[in-house]
Amino acid sequence: MKYLNAFACALMMLTTAACSNPVQKAPEPAPWAYGAMASVANPHATAAAMAMLEQGGHAVDAAIAAHAVLGLVEPQSSGIGGGAFMVVHEHESGSLLFHDGRETAPAGATVDMFMRDGETMGFLSAWQSGTAVGVPGAIKLYEDTHRKYGKLPWAELFQPAIDLANEGFEVSPRMAAFLPRIAAVSRLDENPGAKEYFYPGGKPLLAGTLLKNPEYGATLKAVAEQGSRAFYTGQLAEAMAAAAQMEPAPGTLSTADIEAYTTVERDVACAPFRTFTICGASPPSSAAAPIMMMAIYDQLVGPSASHEDKVAAFVDAQRLAYADRDHYIADPDFVSVPLDGLLNAAYLTERAGQRFAPDEPAVQGDPSSYIGSGSASVFGNDSTDEIAGTSHLSIVDGDGNAVSMTATVEAPFGSSRWVGGFLLNNQMTDFARAYQPDTPPQANAIAPGKRPRSSMSPIVIFDEAGRLKMVTGSPGGNSIPAYVFKSMVAVLDWGMTPETAVAYPNIIARGDKVRVEIAMEEGKALANALKARGYNVEEREGENSGLHLILVEDGELKGAADPRREGTVGVLSTAP
Template identity: 30%
Template sequence: MGLTKKSLVIILLCTFNAQSAVALAGNLAVAPSRTTHTTKTPIATGTGGAVATISEEASQAALKILNQGGNAIDATVAAAATLGVTDPFSCGIGGGGFMLIYLAKEKRFISIDHRETAPASVTSNLFIENGQALESDDAISSGRAVGVPGTVRGWDEALKRFGTMQFKQVLAPAIRTAEQGFAITPTFHRLNTGASHKFALYSSSSALYMQNGKALPVGYHFKNPDLAKTYKAIAQGGANVFYRGSIADALLKTVNQPPTVSGAKVRPGFMTQADLLNYEVRLRLPIHSTYRGYDLYALGLPSSGGITVGLALNLLENFDTKKMSRQQVEHLYLEASRLAFADRNAYIGDPEYVDVPLEGLLSKEYSKQRAQQLRLDQAASRSSDALPGDPFPFQNDPSYPLRPGLFASSANPVIKEKKEESKHTTHLTVSDKDGNIVAYTYTIEDWGGNGMVVPGYGFLLNNELTDFDFSAPHPNSPEAGKRPRSSIAPVIAFKDGKPAFTVGSPGGATIITTVLQTLVNHIDLGMNLADALAAPRMSERNNAMTQVEPNFIGGAQATGLARFGHEWNVDKSDAEIGAANAIRFNPDGTVTAISEPARHGIGSALVQKKAH
């Protein structure tokens, strides 16, 4: 294992002058909201702060904090903690994430990386036994899959540096929701059912989420007093109580001695108290790219999301989409995404362990060269994967290390990982009356994480280490202390020096395509942001077939694109692609919060004051 000099940079702060940003043309025609506190709606327009999440309780928690005088950072933590109660199968304090923040007064962007890390015991053979990679289900439902959780440290860092409130205030709504409970929705039941095969392995998980061997039924009044107890401890004692003491002891015992039911066998982990105590948040530079007059700010490494979105948009910018039909634009979107994923899969990993050619990948000159492979009239053959390009000549630093034994090139492609990245995460976005913006995606990876509820504390553990590539050598192969490559990709867009919109989504590797397609829909195809977010999704990730949602099959888009040679695939186990949330900053000074109109049971958008 070799650390680069980048590992010496613990905290990277960057200042972007928002006056240098350029921005969004046209008005977003979104009708004013009729939301009340008892009616869930995916669109709300008004003034002051705004919030969009997938959960009514979480959106209400954020709005409550905003109304109490908290800022967007305070409200984000409140919403995220509540999502840990209402959407526990996709997020929670047993996982990690990335928070992208715009500080309006300072005109500055910062990202808070609280991605999980590999314990010190991890080697490149983490998921290899007898020379073979473990089956995906065996790897996921194991103690080996658990990364050191970063969420609580991330929330603490956000509040202390950029918030105005303390844990005691922002965790109060989540504590109340966990104690008072709520009626299980069809979406909660569906996700619970999908994870029941894992929950059935563990006594603590089956006790919380199952009844008579089955997932809790729709309408069941669900409470989580153990999670309320955990939140209360954090509210009283701060982040340290999660990383040492009784909670930490219970967490470690769960990882290393899984609470299996009689007869169940799973592989234990090897996490230590030192792993928990040594966990550190990273404050990092977000990446900045431009697209057709917009300035886009997104997450950098170790997330691949913002980089892959930026790379694909750079490819598209070589074509005049205004002169094209919708089908031609969508064809190019799919082809650009395919090439961008080839580069993502080959080069991106934790920057503290590998030298990623970031400058080259995001170079406009590199995109001009790479775009020559895109045909306007025909999809590239899917009989073999697209090979990565060679971004190294586009690095300005002539001393940049070349590592042909590790990095891929057209002559030396990295073996493509065969497993699919899990699609189960949550995204939320919040703005406040002062213009601060937060786009936050956090996760426990698979639906229900690794399936283990920490006994007595009510939260699920992550299986984030399965985001590593199982084969080595690879920029994303497992190493001690390393952060797995992520696909998290929230974007904050500026134009004419002012915020234009923000958008993000859950969905594993489909996060990238959801965000990318929403941007193409909005900027290139001229859809208002609500329609851009709601449109049927296509996810091309350098696979033999393009994944689409069921309502796309048989429509005019599918038929037209098929003439270019595109072929479609629907994931029958999880047909929805993403569950996005967005905020649009309107020219008249109002804000429009936008969530999913149908996916994930309809999202919840709220504003402080309604427009009339």
Template identity: 40%
Template sequence: MFKRFVTSLAIPLTLGACATAPYPEIRAVQTTNATPYTRGIVSAADPRAAAAGVEMLRKGGSATDAAIAIMLSLTVVEPQSSGLGGGGFYVHTDPNGNLDTIDGREKAPAAATPNRFLKPDGEPMDFRTAVESGLSIGVPGSLRVAEEAMRKHGKLPWATVLEPAIRLARDGFQITPRLYSTLLESKSTAGRTPEGLALFYQADGTPKPIGTLVRNPALAETLQQIALHGADWLYTGQNAEDLARTIANDTPSDGKMTAADIESYKVADRPAVCGTYRAYRVCGMAPPSSGATTVLAILGELEPFDLAKLGPKSPTFWHLFAEAQRLAYADRERFLADPDFVPVPVKELTDHAYLLKRGALISPTSTMTDVEPGLPLPPPAGKGPAEHGTSHFVVVDKWGDAVSYTSTIESSFGSGDMFRGFYLNNELTDFSFVPQESCADRKGGGSEARMGDIADGKLEMAVGHDCRPVANRVEGGKRPRSSMSPTLVFSPDGKLLMAVGAAGGATIPVQTTRAIIGVIDFHLPVDQALALPMLFSPGGQVAIEPNTWLAGYVPELEALGHKDVKVRQLPLKANAALLTAQGWTGAGDPRSEGVAILQ
């Protein structure tokens, strides 16, 4: 079986190496392993977190043990992005392609109402006002994900998996250039509490310099107690009461958090969402993640086009990519929400025939004038920003089990509130700020995106008005929609080929799709697939990553009919592992501090 698999992979990967133009030199791991599962691999956004995962693999741990060690370590070394105060989506496969997913998305308190983010005059409140208050904080899910994942697929003792994170918090970690930059840009959030100021800022209010050793004894103690007592230490008893009080005291109105909200939190086992792309099986997370449906939509809409013949340097390819995004995001904004509250037509949205029909709307020589959702209209889309403080990591162990895991606290440093040494999320701002559309204008029905400042996580959708409540409105106990896209790709013979995902708010599904196309269509090694430039086009505007050769394609895209093409910064950070004829390879995004490490 393995011999056939290697042969099927070797041909396209070798051809790709000859057919593509040179790409920037970036960090990646290569191996001459002849057998794919004799050594595991880890790819994460921070080298210290990646090392924690490899440490678990070398101790005989599973991909799940390594993934949880990474998540916990990121709480310490990448506090701006993910950790105990947030949540995430975990996607697991065994060597036979049997999938298991865990939804650890945060929940709104039971008393939350659809008007949570409205001012007294009925208008949506300012994004930063919402973020930097208890209104934005959902019940964290990360630790419950860790507990459930290890119950199902862990091999090592619970306390062992926490050891690297405890060491990092107790003994200290150095401030990296990326963390320093985020501290500089996000002081109002990172330094919103005296605890955050003391950890990361100097007496004059400037961030501690790059290379400064930071110790977080409060977080070390928290992790030590969790190692001794399990997840219940945080979710029950006095700590649940204290956590709820911390959030409630910072919540000016509408549905304060209670200990009962925290004690009742449970993760959800969701069925994986899978589809095919050129005979490859692509699988990801079910709603409330919009990741799998959006990734599959873009791929399915592009399948009729010969992307390999066009190649990554073709303006026509990037035009097609932009148009497919517009179609996919129209459906995303209209249909995706928490399936426990709103019927989500996942089967219809990922149906192969439906996606081919959507793709038939795309012309290689012109842009679509109007983009509408492709199914009969449910509740309309709303208005709200997308998550930005996020981290993705992948692990494959020596037995062939793999995990693709995206963890987030939403914006950089979440809400800015801290509890026992870690930042609390602002995930509830992923809900629509507008609970229902005005009855004043019933003409429209479709959706068209207008990009605000994506770097600040703002992506609003202008829609037709029809009085009905929006699908992604706030409701008590509801999970907000997410862009997180932890993804696994299986080769035509059913074996795992690739584990991939990204961070960066609404750009996440597009980054993930771009990497998949880079590998399958352009036959690129995984490092070069992640290094491909970025084009983001969820609606009428097109954003192109600066300082790339793609930034020179503005005239060509305008000639094809795109009317609002801008070169602008985008929040990009992806990680992936790929099986080749020589064994597992991996890479971190060249735009980040991410790395891949072999066991």
């Protein structure tokens, strides 16, 4: 696997659509003089990241330490029982690489495993089933990226999480608020291990309760001492397989599936936006969608566009790109994803010209003319839902290396199945669950060993000279591409600060409905303006974004954490 050089990618994008391998070396980078920063979804996790950065650790070291803590203090969102995408930028070489730690389907998975008597299982039933559990990828992602980039000792990365698990931490308001609601729709308060941990004495944990998890501490201690084999083989692997094979709807996950897991190094997806180059994780990630949105948006706004015009273009760019994402994006190791065509500048111009009327249904385009040879595959319709149980972190270290990492267990608290102090994912519900044998299969149809399509969209942006400009990403299920798009366009076109950009009302336009966050007055005004233009607007009091953004500007790092969650920003003004 060759590295992608971001500056070379920018040059190549002037004439071709895809960014796969570098065509030339970027200019020698200037010495990094901006310090270090971490924007993470929980203060304990931010502190763990900063502890690594203060010791001169690589951004990957900090990301691993932070995510190990997130799995403890924010189990509703992500953890070691799930998977993650990590995009890593190396300042000195200019390289950029996507590390795919997405879960994989067991060998026994079948295309119709969520069908019952010709009907698709309801999401709640599928979510809590053993069938929903895929092979976790997070620990292997830790190990593989640390081997490539890490500067600090492997075992040291887990100490903050181990200490916190053994000494205890205060339950956050966000976790506590989830527990009464989730008990009504899940088995979290019934499954062995989970019910005792989250509902001691039959009552949900309250905010401020000191919570210890020595079982999690022991799991991480084993990983710290033995590496990933402590997780993917032996007693822990046996326990994971047994948990997935429990009723209801037992799955087929086996110890052989778990032991066989590997991460994948992939090239990133890139496209230009004015003088910037936007790069993100390639499929099975959906980062191509917000990248497409930026390019289409740029075609739809004129130099004299009002902010209301720009918001309408923001909506229509989403509708166009989401329709393509839903149809074409899937695991590229199993289907032919026409990524070159989707990111081709000529196709994006053509796509912008197909702008839907506000009351017109959103349908996919055809990038066949822009993929070099052949045609884009014809897939079945897919409207897979991804529930918002995810976390994101953005980190820049003292040498200018950057990580954009999004991690998940899929729905809140994953499958509710408890092993070794953590929860297993329900990631298989991210596949297209509906199966109709008489129609073309969806690109995201289930297959053994396949990785389900993900909305996770970690992004890294570079300026015209190939220098790091911005690191961003968000949780939020199917809304992630819209949230990430907002963070980019608000900073790069609307002139907002990182704090203002992440706090701006969320607008999500997947399909024929436009959801607008109206918890603030500005959101109400936006909803009314879009209604006046004929859009089918659904007003929402809140949206589940969790943007974490770092911007390089005016000789310093500027960071923001989404006020809708519990994230914080840590900063080192000078390198350690």
